[in-house]
Amino acid sequence: MRRLPPLAAVRVFEAAARHENFTAAAAELGMTQAAVSYQIKVLEERLGAPLFRREKRRVVLTDAGRAAAPPITRAFDAIDSAFGAIRAADEAVLTVSTSNTFANTWLAWRLGSFQMKHPEMAVRLQTSDAMADFGSDDVDVAVRAGLGGWDGLIEDLIVPIDFTPMCSPGFLRRHGPLTPEKLLDVPQISLHDPWWPFWLREAGVDVPEGPPRAGVRLDSQAHEGHAAMAGQGVAMLTPFFWRNDLAEGRLVRPFEQVSTRGYAYWLVYPQARRGTPKIKRFREWLLAELARDLPSPV
Known part of the structure; x- marks a missing residue:
């Protein structure tokens, strides 16, 4: 001893x-x-x-x-x-946890520029809609969707979550012109999503009570957007994530109305690691990249 x-x-x-x-x-x-x-x-x-x-x-x-x-x-x-x-x-490896939607519609397309800016560091991207546990998972930073308020974590709001119906141009030609009321009669993607009745009620539609009718049910917005592009139905999507597809004509927005329930995407990491150099570098890069893509406030 x-x-x-x-x-x-x-x-x-x-x-x-x-x-x-x-x-x-x-x-x-x-x-x-x-x-x-x-x-x-x-x-x-x-x-x-x-x-x-x-x-x-x-x-x-x-x-x-x-x-x-x-x-x-x-x-x-x-x-x-x-x-x-x-x-x-x-310091040689940065592990980022994020949802399938944020990874597939934005982060995976951009992460290479962070790697090129910091070639000394390997970047590992973990995609899951389950919430990463910093106490047990091998994760440095995470991008989470929610209202915020997670104990023991630093939180940076990065992307507000809003939503509106979208579909392919071909679908709109076959079923249009669309009105909010007509959405109840055309194929809708992921009708179990609570965004659907919320948006419809804000649009003044009397949404029937009871379980939603049968239809395509997918587990992430990333899959829903691609199903909509394939003409499978109307999906409730966040315009920011699909801006390139909208600009290039793969998706269209039949309505001006955009709704929100106050949710957002947040960059989060433990308070005890706020001074870690690799986390600081990733945070600076992420906020700068998003600032170029997010619409300027009016």
Whole structure:
């Protein structure tokens, strides 16, 4: 069994011995000079031998202190090297968790530019609609959909979630012109989605009570948008994610009305890791990329 003195005091001694100056040691460690003196006193009492001689305006190592200082410095160097290897390995890989929709409609298309900007770092993208657990999953940052308010996490709002019906031009030609009321009679994609009755009621449609009628049911907006482009029906989609498909004519918006339930996409990461360099770099890149794509406020 090791009989180690208090490691906090040993750390203070190592810095004070290197500098042979309590003031310089205090500055290095972010402590007061009085706190350094106290820790040295604790260590000397524990060892039963003085480590410094107090002389006018300075301290000098005793023989015991001079003998102890080099191996303790080497031990701290070894500890720093061991943890440095872990830090370097951690900094070499960034793991991002996000939903299938955000990955497939935006992030996967852009992530290569982050990799090119930081070639020293490997980027791993995990896509799942399940919420990542920072305590158990190997994840550095996540993009989550919701209302925010997750305990212990830093949250940056990145994309407000709004929605409106969209379909392919061919579908609109076959079934148009569409009105909000007529949407109840044409094929709708993922009718189980609560966005449907919300948008329809805001449009003044009397939505029938009871379970939705049968139809194509998909598990993410990414799949719903592609089904709509294939002419399978009308999907309730977020315009931001499908702006290129709208601009290039693969999708059309039959209505001006856009609804929202207050949800958004958020960049989240643990508060304890807010100063991690790779997380800071990813956050800066993500916000800059989104700023170029998001519409400017009117």
